Amino acid sequence: MSTDNVTPPEDHDESWKEKNDRWPFTTKDDGWIKAHDALRADLSDLRAVIQAMQQLAKNNRLTKRQIKSVLVYWARFQHSLTHHHDTEDHIVIPWMCTRVLVPDTVASEHKELLDAMEAVDTKIKAVDMTESSIAALYEKFQILERVVLDHFQEEEASVLKLLRLHFTFAEFIPVEKQILKHLGPADLGWILRAMKNDEERRYWMTNVAKIPRLVQSLLMLPFCRRHLRKYIRPLQDIVKEAEGVAN
Numbered sequence: 441m442s443t444d445n446v447t448p449p450e451d452h453d454e455s456w457k458e459k460n461d462r463w464p465f466t467t468k469d470d471g472w473i474k475a476h477d478a479l480r481a482d483l484s485d486l487r488a489v490i491q492a493m494q495q496l497a498k499n500n501r502l503t504k505r506q507i508k509s510v511l512v513y514w515a516r517f518q519h520s521l522t523h524h525h526d527t528e529d530h531i532v533i534p535w536m537c538t539r540v541l542v543p544d545t546v547a548s549e550h551k552e553l554l555d556a557m558e559a560v561d562t563k564i565k566a567v568d569m570t571e572s573s574i575a576a577l578y579e580k581f582q583i584l585e586r587v588v589l590d591h592f593q594e595e596e597a598s599v600l601k602l603l604r605l606h607f608t609f610a611e612f613i614p615v616e617k618q619i620l621k622h623l624g625p626a627d628l629g630w631i632l633r634a635m636k637n638d639e640e641r642r643y644w645m646t647n648v649a650k651i652p653r654l655v656q657s658l659l660m661l662p663f664c665r666r667h668l669r670k671y672i673r674p675l676q677d678i679v680k681e682a683e684g685v686a687n
């Protein structure tokens with residue numbers, strides 16, 4: 441393995457542009473970034489709902505049912521984030537390390553991220569109807585959010601670029617198959633969550649992920665709808681109620 445290839449390329453680097461263009465889809469459409477987009481949307485939902493809980497608690501309107509909905513969402517988020525990093529740690533990064541030095545900040549940041557997630561987990565499970573319990577949660581959540589967002593930015597600016605610079609898409613296909621083997625239908629539905637609408641979802645599934653239309657219709661889209669219904673809508677209802685209380 442060469443040791444001089446740890447530095448990620450600059451955007452204007454001609455050799456990088458040429459190698460990147462050989463991949464059949466842009467970095468923006470890459471499944472790696474789509475997973476980050478879904479997690480970024482999850483974080484944005486969590487931030488909004490914690491703020492809404494604060495508003496409701498202040499007005500003695502927060503209910504046990506609402507807290508339960510947030511806990512259900514949180515458990516799903518924990519699963520998605522843990523699964524995403526397990527895939528990187530156990531499949532993608534070891535494979536990349538056969539040819540390129542991957543910055544070891546990836547592994548150390550995963551550890552930092554896990555600690556931040558555990559701190560939120562403790563506080564979210566301790567939330568009662570009081571404003572102080574929600575304030576304690578919000579403090580830990582803000583740390584988690586910062587750590588995750590910075591980590592994703594770093595990964596997209598370095599590791600994803602190193603992957604596209606040193607490997608071809610054809611070489612990546614067996615790795616992608618391994619990743620898919622560990623994903624259940626609910627995970628596949630989740631990855632579509634941050635896309636604007638079904639038209640955008642269809643476009644990505646057809647042109648990038650090359651998923652047959654029947655599988656899109658019978659599996660992917662129904663699981664995405666289930667995700668929206670089971671996890672996201674209850675949170676949106678809490679945020680809407682808090683807005684009503686504030687006005």
Ligand SMILES: [Fe+2]
Nearest residue numbers: 525528591595
């Ligand atoms: Fe990561």
Ligand SMILES: [Fe+2]
Nearest residue numbers: 524528592595
């Ligand atoms: Fe990642």
